[in-house]
Amino acid sequence: MLENPLRKPGKNSTPGTHRPGSPVTKPPCVGASFAQRKALQPRPSDAVIVEGNNVMRSIDRPPPGDVIGRSKSRLHPDVSKKKSAYFESEFAGPNRGDDPAKTRIFDEAMVTAELNTNVIIGDEFAFITDLANHLSNRYQRPMSSITITLHHGICMLFGGTFEPACTLTIHTLSRLLQPVTNKRNAILIQRHLHETLGVVSTRSYIRFEVTPEENVAIGGKTLAAEIEGISRGTADRKLGMFGKPSKPSRIMKSVKSLSSFKSHSMINLSENVANPPPTTPETPPDDERTSQVEEKPHKSAPRRKSLRVALFGNKISPDKRETLE
């Protein structure tokens, strides 16, 4: 009889294992709120995400297929030329060898990932950055083409238990989600999640979701329309696809991104802030640290509370406050 893989951790599984220095902590204990549970968690001393353990062998070379500086071909130049001509024709896809603008759009196509987990992550900034690096490597695109939303410490019943678990949905174009690619990426991404989150692969559910080119848009134009425009020579000339807008609009000025929250978490923001991120990372990237020369150093408050104070100040009524808790 087949066993339900969701219910039974693998032989070498170490559900909820907390490695020293890891940004993750054990799954939620029943009865305490997220904030209370979080306050009780020991804080990681540094941003080291993965420490070796006795179960998994450390890898001192990239897995096969990862793009690295390849050693020079030892083939005779003629054979090498023939070989590359063969592969060029064999692998010429519908958009390969096409307009460089098309190639660039596909090379920079967005990969969005949504991760849900009941594990509480101590250093979400380090974790998310590490996952972004992993996906950037897996899908061979720049970090500017990776978007991740992370929901951790959530109430999640997975296969009938509350043991550490996660679901990850990856959305991108079909060319990046081919069956063989998915097969390989499932193994490598689940291994990464085991190493960084402590979730065994049997409790790590990945869904690869193809986004049709007609169903995704940037700058007011779908990808399908953009490609069609390139073919007809009427494409938008977008400079740096996911780059910053040159001039922020009125709306842009009133909405702060997560990076802005990081540097302004203790000041009163506009009251119009829509859908704020649930938490603020603790360690801003270097470029942000150096951009705050004018600001006085501030003590960090419990993160959720400080964000709430920053968003709503003291104007919030007690009954509304309760619904926010």
Ligand SMILES: O=C(O)c1cc2cc(O)c(O)cc2[nH]1
């Ligand atoms: O999904 C993508 O990566 C994507 C969508 C989209 C739309 C668009 O108009 C572009 O110019 C590029 C692009 N990339």
